[in-house]
Amino acid sequence: MTLAEQHRPVLDAAHGGDPAALAQLLRLCQPDIRRYARRSCLVSDVDDAVQEALLVLSRRLGSVRLLAAFSGWLFKVVRHECRKLARLALRHAPYDDERAERWLAAQDTAGLRLDLVNALESLPADYLHMILLRDFAELSIAEIAALLGLTAAAAKSRLHRARLLAREYLVG
Known part of the structure; x- marks a missing residue:
């Protein structure tokens, strides 16, 4: 059942201009928007993406011509x-290699170990598991994917996001 079918009466009323129905629709859609944003955004951008999507929903719901296409429109x-948030983050180039090298050169071994442990502890469990399997247990992507029941592409993606978060913690 699509989001539009699931919330049809509230969606119709909100589309018709009912402010109470719009407020209810925003509450109903938020978990689905957040779940989708977690898959599509950097972890640090999820809350901002959810907020912006809810704002766009509240402002532009009246322009949606076919309410049956509401779910697709909302996820788009x-x-x-x-x-947009990723482009903004990349424009500031927070992860340039020179900066990372300077940071590493300035660290003593004990401090670096402590920072690395803190960075790993800050990761969500799924991401921590990926780094431990790949970088400490030295499993291949294919082995990790088979172990976790993922596709190789999903395992690579999860590992990439895990490393980005760890790097963000360490260098950012």
Whole structure:
């Protein structure tokens, strides 16, 4: 059942301009928007993407011509917000290699170990598991994917996000 079918009466009323129905629709859609944003955004951008998507929903719901296409439209808005936030983050180049090298050179071994432990402890469990399997247990992507029941592409993606978060913690 699509989001539009699931919330049809509230969606119709909100589309018709009922402010109470719009407020209820925003509450009903938020968990789905957040779940989709977690898959589409950097972890640090999820809350911002959800907020922006809800704002776009509240402002532009009246322009949606076919309410049956509401779910697709809403997830397209979330995906657009995630990409916009990623572009903004990349424009500032927070992870340039020179900066990382300077940071590493300035660290003593004991301090680096402590920072690395703290960075790993800050990761969500799924991401920590990926780093431990790949970088400490030295399993291949294919082995990790088979072990976790993922596709190789999903395992690579999860590992990439895990490393980005760890790097963000250490260098950012």
